[in-house]
Amino acid sequence: MAKYLIPALALAATFGAHAAPAKQPAQPKLVLVMAVDGLPQEQVTRYRHQFAQGGFRRLLEQGAWFSNAHQAHGITVTAVGHAAILSGAYPYQHGIIGNNWVNPVNGGSMYCTEDTAHKYLNNEKTDPHDGTSPANLRVDTLGDQLRYATGQQSKVITVSGKDRGAILLGGKTGTAYMYMEESGNFSSSTFYMQEHPQWVQKYQAGKPQERYYGVKWKPLLADSAYAGDYGDAPNLQLASDSGKTDAAYYKKLKASPFLDELTVEFAQAAIEGENLGKNPAGVPDLLGVSFSAHDLANHEHGPESKVSHDHLLRLDRMLANFFSYLDKRIGMDNVLVVLTADHGFPNTPEFSSGVQKTGAQRVDSKKLVEDLNAHLNAKFGLEKGLRAQSIPNLHLDYAQIDAKGLKREEVENAAARFILAQNGVADVFTRTQMENGGNGGGTRIATLMRRAWNRQISGDLMVVLKPHWIFGFSSGKGTTHGAPYAYDTNVPLIVMGKPWVKSGHYGQYAEVVDIAPTLAHLLNVRPPAGAEGRVLTEALK
Missing domain, CATH: 3.40.720.10 (Alkaline Phosphatase, subunit A)
Incomplete structure (x- = not known):
């Protein structure tokens, strides 16, 4: 690495004979x-x-x-x-958007470091x-x-x-x-x-x-x-x-x-x-x-x-x-x-709610997906309008939406409005928002979610729960992380x-x-x- 250092004689010639070069600390071993x-x-x-x-x-x-x-x-x-x-790098560049995500090729689960080769x-x-x-x-x-x-x-x-x-x-x-x-x-x-x-x-x-x-x-x-x-x-x-x-x-x-x-x-x-x-x-x-x-x-x-x-x-x-x-x-x-x-890490919702008086609860992601699918079916006639999910990413069935002559943005917005009405949900970001540079009013949460979204593999909807609320763990024990709030960041x-x-x-x-x-x-x-x-x-x- 010494080849990158400027020789002392060159420094003297440039700055004068009496200028002593600053001593460079040795590089770490x-x-x-x-x-x-x-x-x-x-x-x-x-x-x-x-x-x-x-x-x-x-x-x-x-x-x-x-x-x-x-x-x-x-x-x-x-x-x-x-x-x-x-x-x-942030996830939108480095491509690791979760521990798991939805494989865009086959709709199955993709693990972050899997490689069948x-x-x-x-x-x-x-x-x-x-x-x-x-x-x-x-x-x-x-x-x-x-x-x-x-x-x-x-x-x-x-x-x-x-x-x-x-x-x-x-x-x-x-x-x-x-x-x-x-x-x-x-x-x-x-x-x-x-x-x-x-x-x-x-x-x-x-x-x-x-x-x-x-x-x-x-x-x-x-x-x-x-x-x-x-x-x-x-x-x-x-x-x-x-x-x-x-x-x-x-x-x-x-x-x-x-x-x-x-x-x-x-x-x-x-x-x-x-x-x-x-x-x-x-x-x-x-x-x-x-x-x-x-x-x-x-x-x-x-x-x-x-x-x-x-x-x-x-x-x-x-x-x-x-x-x-x-x-x-x-x-x-x-x-x-x-x-x-x-x-x-957040505290367990029971601790947050009981001791810290936050009102935090657990959100059943499976029920959320089932209810959203029922809503999209009733409103648009879509059979399983969500083709896959890897919380907090939800993937819409665009092929089915296109086949019915529906506008993607209209379905995204309807899905987002439904999710926002559910208990514990703070915000939802749609693909159209992300691709058009929508920033949710310029909030820090929106900035963090945009950094977490990768155009090729992220979901068409990204769900953010209220502070201290978590997905899953219906047993009432333990906690999980993944939010854009300070306790997780x-x-x-x-x-x-x-x-x-x-x-x-x-x-x-x-x-x-x-x-x-x-x-x-x-x-x-x-x-x-x-x-x-x-x-x-x-x-x-």
């Missing part, structure tokens, strides 16, 4: 990008006083912490958020909709640009408990490893290689996932530390009916904080196996780590729960150990660290690296899409093609 799945900024602030030394506390005190940072798109789910982190290695079970490649990602990433700029000498490795977490961080030219629910291994796919390298084989042979069998997840701290939280304390027994390690056990393991322990352990094996941070070509490497278990805890219990609280405290201690390892292995002054999240964004970053608490508005251009600026490489974020210059030395 390792860029570590971490995403905590489903971590709202609010939880970092609320539990800050209980963080130990070395984990989140180290990031907050030694890093540049943007507390007003947002995943600035409308459909705030795992795949969309992970795609934004290192592409710097590839399968998992080592005979791991691969279903048609399993995530095996970044084929659906329509843009490049920071890792792709780094590898291009260094003649493919920089290594880009990503690991996650979820396939989409690893694959979408890894971009087109990185190498992704993901947790296998059937075996408890971390595996890659044939998109990346035909056989695991020796270090992965050695790691798998050690079977670290077996050591948690029979372990019970209990609270880390005394009961008084969780005062004010809701629900029961963690009480998960990691075992199975068979009495041995099997698929049932590995799925339980995925829902525990021990999944994140395994993720860190595998990341450390990758650092040593690939010699990350000690690249013989003298160029930076990139390691992406996505922690998946917090999302599962919040889904099941809500961010107001004792379970979610305890999980975050455990993750804090894991980060402290990870940073200590990096200190010894590479030296943290050689590591540029980013921590963010793919989305936040406001996520932590922390950049740490003493040679490059000015530590401090920054209240300026920032977006997750700012990460990629900021890293590109520090690494002297092109930003990814779809990047629309800004360089966070206020936090850079």
Whole structure:
């Protein structure tokens, strides 16, 4: 990378013999990008006083912490958020509009990272909709640009408990490893290689996932530390009916904080196996780590729960150990660290309604679709006027509408008016509005939804519920995310690296899409093609 620096003699000739060039800090040897799945900024602030030394506390005190940072798109789910982190792009460009969406070719379901041309290695079970490649990602990433700029000498490795977490961080030219629910291994796919390298084989042979069998997840701290939280304390027994390690056990393991322990352990094996941070070509490497278990805890219990609280405290201690390892292995002054999240989380509707007095409820999406179809049939004679749905996207049967000589816009508007009259619905955006640049009065919500809409694959109607209301979960337990409101968009964004970053608490508005251009600026490489974020210059030395 030194070839990009202006020689000192040239500076002297230009500015005079006495002008001393500003000293350029050495580039990081390792860029570590971490995403905590489903971590709202609010939880970092609320539990800050209980963080130990070395984990989140180290990031907050030694890093540049943007507390007003947002995943600035409308459909705030795992795949969309992970795609934004290192592409710097919004969904209308990067093409990842949800975890799943409607396949425009056959009307079936499309999973964000599915690719039937590839399968998992080592005979791991691969279903048609399993995530095996970044084929659906329509843009490049920071890792792709780094590898291009260094003649493919920089290594880009990503690991996650979820396939989409690893694959979408890894971009087109990185190498992704993901947790296998059937075996408890971390595996890659044939998109990346035909056989695991020796270090992965050695790691798998050690079977670290077996050591948690029979372990019970209990609270880390005394009961008084969780005062004010809701629900029961963690009480998960990691075992199975068979009495041995099997698929049932590995799925339980995925829902525990021990999944994140395994993720860190595998990341450390990758650092040593690939010699990350000690690249013989003298160029930076990139390691992406996505922690998946917090999302599962919040889904099941809500961010107001004792379970979610305890999980975050455990993750804090894991980060402290990870940073200590990096200190010894590479030296943290050689590591540029980013921590963010793919989305936040709302409280459970029962908590929101009962404690916060919001009146929030759950909306039955299946009933909404059935009622809308009945309305379109009665008004226009359409038989199943909705041909498919992947909430919040609804797809109209335009072929049937055209065959009946109806105007598409008229049907869209009638459908939108019907949906708007339903309990809990705040807004509906139609295809005609989106294609004609309609902005819903210029509201921020409308801007976020437009960013989330992709002309080729998004729905003909996009539904936005009122704040704190959620789709589904008719059991009355748990919660979900995906809204354009602050509780789902406001996520932590922390950049740490003493040679490059000015530590401090920054209240300026920032977006997750700012990460990629900021890293590109520090690494002297092109930003990814779809990047629309800004360089966070206020936090850079």
